[in-house]
Amino acid sequence: MSSAGTFSIRYEFSADTLSNAEQTANEIALEQTAELPPNAIPPGLQHFTGTLSDLKQVSDSRYACTIIYSSDVVGEDILQFLNVMFGNISIKPTIRITDFDPGSLASLFPGPMFGIDGIRSLTSVYERPLSCTALKPLGSSPDTLAGIAFEAALGGIDIIKDDHGLANQPMARFESRVKHSVSAIKKAEQKTGKKTLYFPNITAQFEDLIQRAELALEYGADGLLISPQLTGLSALAYLARSSLELPIMAHPAFSGPFTIHPLSGIAPDVYFGKLWRALGADSVIYPNAGGRFSYTLDQCHSINSACRGEFANCRSAFPVPGGGIDRHTVADWKGRYGNDTIFLIGGSLYLHPGGMKKAAAEFQQSLG
Amino acid sequence: MSSAGTFSIRYEFSADTLSNAEQTANEIALEQTAELPPNAIPPGLQHFTGTLSDLKQVSDSRYACTIIYSSDVVGEDILQFLNVMFGNISIKPTIRITDFDPGSLASLFPGPMFGIDGIRSLTSVYERPLSCTALKPLGSSPDTLAGIAFEAALGGIDIIKDDHGLANQPMARFESRVKHSVSAIKKAEQKTGKKTLYFPNITAQFEDLIQRAELALEYGADGLLISPQLTGLSALAYLARSSLELPIMAHPAFSGPFTIHPLSGIAPDVYFGKLWRALGADSVIYPNAGGRFSYTLDQCHSINSACRGEFANCRSAFPVPGGGIDRHTVADWKGRYGNDTIFLIGGSLYLHPGGMKKAAAEFQQSLG
16 A cells, blocks of 8 residues: 555435445545556555445435545546546436545645635624625626625625626726726715625636736735636636635536435535635525525535535635525525525625615615 | 527426426426516516527427527636536536527637548548557556557558557656657558557546647647546637637436436537537547446437537537447447448457458458
């Protein structure tokens, strides 16, 4: 055996008998490492194919198994960790990742730089959930977006993020809209005396991402919004340990295929609450139950718990349910989800007949 | 209306009536752009939500619709293109992308720099399919991997790629294994007089990717292997227009969730054959029918056609079926798939009792 440490992945998969299940588990271990038939692997290298542990039946046709791998199969690259976790077997239809333990590879996972406590410090709000809204719609000018930010900040909102579809379109170039919004929010803060954080969307193609994040810092933004499944998940880890030192809010765009199928992909609590958090998301937007998307209330509770609980020495992350919450129901959701939550409301504030300032003020009141 | 051009996405989704289908199509258009209820969108911005076209029933419970968007909703960022294509709606369980037309955004898609003709020129093989094998298993030393490369090149193989799980592990650091393999292949070429291309795996976390590609060039590699769903898809487009000028082979690790579910995700021919090709893959590895994975023969034919056919002024890309082909069946597959194919065989060559050189030579013979 190598002297390296280990890490482990828990898989769930379909099988009809324990013996078939053991065969599938062995196939997973081979597929993710040697990618050769067992008799083609030189004897000295066979320990790199991992060790099965805790194989058991979990429902009529489903079994679960932990595979413990030598950390040497990863080295020091987070993408190779993800490749061993789920690379080739992601193409098989009924295998699902239900947990992982970075083990001796913990240093690959920066975890949140700020986390729940850090974001609370930035807002000076300690005793209630935080509020968040999004600047939209796409197509608006920087002035219009800044006007919405001004009203929302006057209403006392805790965090304003860009809509995740605001990139660098000709109608509102990144530099102009970030400058305008920062300035509008600062003006509102001077009136209210209350801090509102601004997270512009820095999701951008490979060659532009870092510059976008650096400009956000330079123009006075308080945090960064990123869609990690679009940029690639390692960009999140890179930003989380960067010298920018800005909290990160992660958005689920493009991540549905990994999380919506019950028998495959990665369990939503593991994907959003453990993986994204371990990669460095200080707050994790997920599609709330009862809205336009498809997670169940149980899944949402599990995501919340995974964001907040102990995991791999990472700071806890704020769960940010969105897409299924409006200004009339947010007080109920507060009762369900508790204080360590950022509630994200978009459309319902925009529809308030009294305008964004009044909508934001009522939203704040609902959070107590 | 804006003076910008347009692009379009074709969606397929579940609905029980034409009227419900029209509602769903409108919801998709809103979700992917304004992300607001219709009555919250200012009148001057409503054209950014796209225009429905060609809505029709395609099976008992499925409808299809093309949405034509203003190119201004994207600007000049390929990730925002992907976000409009599939960002939030990827989280809805029964919506599938079945086609796209970059329209006026063609410049975002570099397409292959080499393509089928360019790779043929590099190998001087014009009248038959190309052969490819992979260096493995993970855990081997640079010397051992180079020894396998030497034998495969002596046997006349056209392309040798790294296993996609070879990253920068302590057992075989990237620099050492690339140097050793390049040198071994050159030595074999001197004996045979035949060119063998070498594509090391440069898939690496965000901060290391470019350096890995540059080192590959510096050490004399002939191409690059990358898993775009791990690095983020825009890294592929970046490399395809980079000054490295190396052909790219794209590997499907981590892309299963996008392509294996019949009612959601992105149709495999569109994902592998159009999207990856348009992003710049000169050759596209996909899991062949009949092997360890789950695509049907029809799906594989469709991927081949999408790689080779006309699309958005992009050079054609080599389809690279793998994972379901062995040295005994490759001649049959040649009959099915034709000459413009790179056949990738791994395990079956390693299992050849006569060793890799003999296995590779027989593989070459099967391709005629």
